[in-house]
Amino acid sequence: MxxxxxxxxxxxxxxxxxxxxxxxxxxxxxxxxxxxxxxxxxxxxxxxxxxxxxxxxxxxxxxxxxxxxxxxxxxxxxxxxxxxxxxxxxxxxxxxxxxxxxxxxxxxxxxxxxxxxxxxTMVYATALHGLEQRGRLRPGETLLVLGAAGGVGLAAVEVGKLMGAHVIAAASSEEKLTLARAHGADETVNYAQVDLKQAVKALTGERGVDVIFDPVGGALAEPAFRTMGWDGRYLVVGFAAGTIPAIPLNLPLVKTASIVGVTWGVHSRREPDLHAANMAQLYRWYAEGGLCxxxxxxxxxxxxxxxxxxxxxxxxxxxxxxxxx
Ligand SMILES: NC(=O)c1ccc[n+]([C@@H]2O[C@H](COP(=O)([O-])OP(=O)(O)OC[C@H]3O[C@@H](n4cnc5c(N)ncnc54)[C@H](OP(=O)(O)O)[C@@H]3O)[C@@H](O)[C@H]2O)c1
CATH class of the missing domain: 3.90.180.10 (Medium-chain alcohol dehydrogenases, catalytic domain)
Incomplete structure (x- = not known):
């Protein structure tokens, strides 16, 4: 072959x-x-x-x-x-x-x-496992997605909306943000043009963000973490930027926030029944037109x-x- x-x-x-x-x-x-x-x-x-x-x-x-x-x-x-x-x-x-x-x-x-x-499978199952089992995202919460027009990022925008979140999509170009909006994002931030922390804070005010879905890492991680609200959950998904960020540990302390790892591959092997249930949910959403x-x-x-x-x-x-x- x-x-x-x-x-x-x-x-x-x-x-x-x-x-x-x-x-x-x-x-x-x-x-x-x-x-x-x-x-x-x-x-x-x-x-x-x-x-x-x-x-x-x-x-x-x-x-x-x-x-x-x-x-x-x-x-x-x-x-x-x-x-x-x-x-x-x-x-x-x-x-x-x-x-x-x-x-x-x-x-x-x-x-x-x-x-x-x-x-x-890869993008939607990672998004659902990350937001549901690892991020405990609840209806009405605010979700910030970095790299929001990439594979897992765009999937997280759609899944976050279906879970009832208010979704802020962040990406590096207007074209990418237009795509994220077309897939359900409520607000957008172009982090190639504006300061990510200031822009997200302007959108969320004192409350901050509840969950951050980060497949990018690099220099964006710390400013993103600084937008976190009380009891926030920062989902470490990937490092597409090429560098693994180091977050000062005073930040999760003062914000009473969590840094949570997401590894879909290991989850699907260790928890095959949960993975199967997640896939069934994703195919249901697809059949209903919720996922595009x-x-x-x-x-x-x-x-x-x-x-x-x-x-x-x-x-x-x-x-x-x-x-x-
Ligand atoms: N933890 C898990 O279980 C899991 C599962 C699947 C994937 N991942 C990881 O998630 C990350 C994203 O995967 P993906 O398949 O969604 O990739 P992708 O479609 O290429 O999206 C990655 C996004 O990262 C941003 N980015 C920033 N700097 C970049 C650079 N130097 N090169 C490329 N992209 C850059 C880009 O958005 P902007 O241009 O808007 O910044 C891009 O849209 C990878 O690190 C992957 O290994 C993890």
Missing amino acids: RALLCEHHGPPEELRFADVPEPVPGPGEIRFRVKAASVNFPDALMIQNLYQRQPPLPFIPGSEAAGVIDAVGEGVEGLRVGDRVATIPFEGAFAELAIAPAFRTTVIPESMGFDIGAGF PAVSKRFPFEQSREAIRWMMDRKIQGKVVIEVA
């Missing part, structure tokens, strides 16, 4: 297409014919050896995809050959065939295309390297999809 191969760590331009043996599903795994894959930030980190999870070389990158099951491993229940599924293999998705754990694989609704399914996944760009399979570069150049709005078959 044809696959994109990472033979040494480096930029996406150094990945190479190759014919490789078809993977065989082990116990608890499914194999699927990949129809579409989506680009996620860990894809770029893994090929550069910058991610916490590091597959041995050579490996096929690609963390997320949708397709049709063509084989199931021993002990797999509830999934059958022919099912249309979305799944997270974490690696191997930029190929014609891939394997993935059954517990991270869900049957997609008939109404959902493979292009949408390919980018649905945004695919802003599509690349043919041969241009997978360009798709990864597109994300690394900070150009992604919503999701970018690679059409494999």
Whole structure:
């Protein structure tokens, strides 16, 4: 089968297409014919050896995809050959065939295309797990989302609205903020042009923000934290800016606020029933029209390297999809 191969760590331009043996599903795994894959930030980190999870070389990158099951491993229940599924293999998705754990694989609704399914699970499941189980977001609370037009950011805007929050979307351009507004944001802040702390404080006054969803990190983290209200929850989701921020610990003390880590991958493995319930909720919302996944760009399979570069150049709005078959 044809696959994109990472033979040494480096930029996406150094990945190479190759014919490789078809993977065989082990116990608890499914194999699927990949129809579409989506680009996620860990894809770029893994090929550069910058991610916490590091597959041995050579490996096929690609963390997320949708397709049709063509084989199931021993002990797999509830999934059958022919099912249309979305799944997270974490690696191997930029190929014609891939394997993935059954517990991270869900049957997609008939109404959902493979292009949408390919980018649905990672961003929405992270947003819901982060805001519900980790952030305890309640109706009427104010939610600040950084990187609000990126993959997980835009998903957090939509999920936050569905959970009844007042959502402030923050991003680096007017175009990105227009997208966040179209997906439900109540207010917007362009942090490339105005001071984030001052702008959010002007919107929230003395009360401050209740929950912050931060997939960006870097220099934005501390000014964002300073907008936090009493009993606020700061969700550490990712570091797309490239640097891991250090928050002075007097800040959570004086604000009586919490810094809360979110790791969806570990949650889905340790709490598969809760993850399944979250996915069922997300598919219900999708069927009702509450979630409107945004695919802003599509690349043919041969241009997978360009798709990864597109994300690394900070150009992604919503999701970018690679059409494999
Ligand atoms: N904790 C978890 O369970 C979990 C799950 C999924 C993803 N993540 C993490 O969340 C982060 C975002 O992932 P994503 O898939 O949403 O990525 P994405 O679609 O590329 O969005 C990232 C956003 O970060 C902002 N950004 C700031 N500096 C950037 C830079 N130097 N390069 C690229 N983007 C930059 C951009 O928004 P502006 O231009 O508006 O600033 C961009 O829209 C990643 O660190 C990823 O590993 C964590």
